[in-house]
Amino acid sequence: MSINLRLPSLPEPIEPPARDEAEGCIQCQMGSKLVLFVTGECHWMCDYCPLSETRREIDHMYANERRCDVGDWAAVIEEGKAMNATGTGITGGDPMMARERSMEACRQLKAAFGPEHHIHLYTSIPFAPKHAAEVAESGLTEIRFHLLDLELERYLPTMRACAEAGIVTGVELPCEPDQEERLYQLIEELREAPIEFLNLNELEITVGNHTNMELRGFNLSDELTAGADGSSELARALRARVEMGNHGIPDDQGVTREPYGYSIKFCTATYKDAGQLRRRFIRRGEASIAPHERITDDGTLIFGAIYCDDEDAEDFIDELVEVCDIPRRFLYHDSENGRIEVPLLLAEGIADEIEAPAAMVEVHPTHVRLEVSLIWLNEHRP
Numbered sequence: 001m002s003i004n005l006r007l008p009s010l011p012e013p014i015e016p017p018a019r020d021e022a023e024g025c026i027q028c029q030m031g032s033k034l035v036l037f038v039t040g041e042c043h044w045m046c047d048y049c050p051l052s053e054t055r056r057e058i059d060h061m062y063a064n065e066r067r068c069d070v071g072d073w074a075a076v077i078e079e080g081k082a083m084n085a086t087g088t089g090i091t092g093g094d095p096m097m098a099r100e101r102s103m104e105a106c107r108q109l110k111a112a113f114g115p116e117h118h119i120h121l122y123t124s125i126p127f128a129p130k131h132a133a134e135v136a137e138s139g140l141t142e143i144r145f146h147l148l149d150l151e152l153e154r155y156l157p158t159m160r161a162c163a164e165a166g167i168v169t170g171v172e173l174p175c176e177p178d179q180e181e182r183l184y185q186l187i188e189e190l191r192e193a194p195i196e197f198l199n200l201n202e203l204e205i206t207v208g209n210h211t212n213m214e215l216r217g218f219n220l221s222d223e224l225t226a227g228a229d230g231s232s233e234l235a236r237a238l239r240a241r242v243e244m245g246n247h248g249i250p251d252d253q254g255v256t257r258e259p260y261g262y263s264i265k266f267c268t269a270t271y272k273d274a275g276q277l278r279r280r281f282i283r284r285g286e287a288s289i290a291p292h293e294r295i296t297d298d299g300t301l302i303f304g305a306i307y308c309d310d311e312d313a314e315d316f317i318d319e320l321v322e323v324c325d326i327p328r329r330f331l332y333h334d335s336e337n338g339r340i341e342v343p344l345l346l347a348e349g350i351a352d353e354i355e356a357p358a359a360m361v362e363v364h365p366t367h368v369r370l371e372v373s374l375i376w377l378n379e380h381r382p
Contacts, residue, residue: 017029018263018265020197020263021197021263021265022120022142022144022168022170022196022197022199022263022265023087023118023120023141023142023168024087024089024118024120024141024142024144025197025199025265025267027086027087027118028089028276029275029276029279030086030279030283031276031278031279031280031281031282031283032083032084032085032086032087032280032283033085033086033087033088033089033118033280034063034064034076034079034080034083034085034087034088034089034109035062035063035064035088035089035091035280036061036062036063036076036088036089036090036091036105037055037061037062037063037091037092037093038061038090038091038092038093038095038098038101038102038105039058039061039092039093039094039095039097039098039101040055040056040057040058040059040092040093041057041092041093041094041097041098042056042092042093042094042097042124043094043097043124043125044056045124045148046124046146046148047209047212047213047215047216048174048176048203048204048209048212048213049208049209050204050206050208050209051093051208052206052207052208053208055093056093057093061076063075063076063079063080064079064083064280064284064366064367065364065366065367065368065370066079066366066367066368070101071101073104073105073108076105076108076109077108077109077112077113079367080109080112080113081112082284082287082288082367083280083283083284083287083288084283084287085113085117086117086118087117087118087119087120087141088105088109088117088118088119088120089119089120089121089122090102090105090106090119090120090121090122091121091122092122094123094124094125095121095122095123096121096123096125096127097125099127099131099135102121102138102140103134103135103138103140104138105119106119106135106138106139106140107138107139109139110139115139117139118141118142119139119140119141119142120140120141120142120143120144121140121142121143121144122143122144122146122172123143123144123145123146124145124146124147124148126145126154126155126157126158127158128158129157129158129160129161130161132158132161132162132164132165132167133161133165135162135165135167136162136165136166136167140167141167141168142167142168142169142170143162143167143168143169143170144170144171144172144199145158145159145169145170145171145172146171146172146173147171147173147186150173150179150182150183150186152186152189152190152193155193156193156194159193159194159195160194163194163195164194168196169194169195169196170195170196170197170198170199170262171190171193171195171197171198171199172198172199172200172201173198173199173200173201174200174201174202174203174204174231175200175201175202175203175231175232175234175235175238175266176203176231177203177218177228177229177230177231177233177234178216178217178218180234183234183238184238184241187238187241187242187260187264190260190262191258191260191261193262195262196262196263197262197263197264197265198242198262198263198264198265199264199265199266199267200235200238200239200264200265200266200267201235201266201267201269201272202225202227202228202231202232202235202266202267202268202269202272203218203227203228203231203269204226204227204228204269204272205218205219205220205226205227205228206226213228218230225268225269225270226269227268227269227270232266232268235266236266237252238264238266239264239265239266240252241257242260242262242264243264244256244257245257245258245259245260246259246260246263278298278299279299280299281298281299281300281364281365281366282295282299283299284299284365284366285299285300285301285365288365289301289365290303290332290341291327291329291330292304292330292331292332292341292342292343293341294344295365296362299364299365300362300363300364300365300372300373301362301363301364301365301369302344302360302361302362303341303342303343303344303347303360303361304341304342304343304344304345304346304347304348304358304359304360304361304377305334305337305339305340305341305342305347305358305359305360305361306339306340306342306347306350306354306356306357306358307338307339307340307356307357307358307359307380307382308338308339308340308356309338310333310335310338313333313335313340314333316340316356317331317333317340320340320342320346324346324350326342326343326346330342330343330346338382339359339382341361344360347359347360347377348360348377351377351378352378354378355380356380357376357378357380357381357382358376358377358378358380359374359375359376359377360373360374360375360377361373361374362374
């Protein structure tokens with residue numbers, strides 16, 4: 001029996017971050033950002049929301065893939081330490097639907113990891129400008145506004161207040177292929193906004209939004225990505241327009257435009273799913289790997305397993321130590337799954353010599369250690 005769940009392959013080399021990219025993006029590309037889902041509450045005004053039904057309106061949090069009770073900051077911090085996090089991205093739902101909780105998250109993270117811990121937050125709410133100062137005081141480093149209906153005007157007072165409070169302020173949007181004219185207008189309007197960056201994300205078609213995307217006539221761009229057809233091409237064209245203006249180079253229309261005053265980044269769906277997630281897995285795996293495990297290029301952990309009853313486990317471990325001349329620290333009794341975890345090479349070497357099921361096991365290096373592959377090494381089964 002073999003079960004395999006793989007991260008998408010990367011069809012093209014990943015561009016390194018630019019010097020003027022938002023620090024939150026740079027750390028995300030490094031895989032060093034803890035992803036903190038603080039609430040499932042939102043206004044639900046976006047038909048392209050990729051969030052699954054299991055995350056909508058939930059009353060608990062997630063630190064990376066680890067479910068945490070609301071207010072269980074010890075679990076959040078533990079997860080951050082398990083991956084040696086250099087920063088945290090606060091998301092939802094909409095984190096500003098739980099403003100006090102989001103600010104407490106900032107305070108707890110700064111207290112645990114120090115003042116250099118970078119925290120960014122993503123919101124679509126133009127909250128009252130009077131709250132910007134206390135949000136900044138809580139420790140938020142960077143804020144990204146998602147402009148509902150691509151309308152800028154109502155966000156400007158909040159943006160100005162955040163920038164004045166010392167929060168690095170930017171805009172982050174999915175690039176909707178049927179909004180080309182409006183998006184070209186928007187990049188011009190953003191010249192007057194107090195922002196440092198614009199992030200364009202490839203519009204994704206997911207389980208959570210595919211019905212709405214079909215109604216709008218969007219199809220997948222290819223079989224390797226969740227990106228909507230036309231989104232990548234439009235995002236790259238918008239990026240070229242801004243970058244050429246910033247460098248004083250004539251654009252595709254032969255026009256040399258004034259500098260826009262902000263940087264622009266395009267993040268593909270493939271890279272979000274395969275690049276950033278893979279690097280985060282690798283980072284967590286490297287930080288938490290046990291002596292009997294090895295890490296793969298996908299960031300998963302592989303080891304051998306010998307299945308036995310709990311009452312026989314200690315005797316089995318003693319025998320392995322004696323017969324195979326292996327240090328005890330390279331053997332781990334997993335009572336929950338009824339097996340002894342061992343180096344894969346050892347399991348392969350003794351599989352045909354023992355009267356017990358032996359297997360190769362592959363897991364995600366997450367708190368729950370999701371099993372993604374299991375290959376039996378002999379004819380025995382538990």
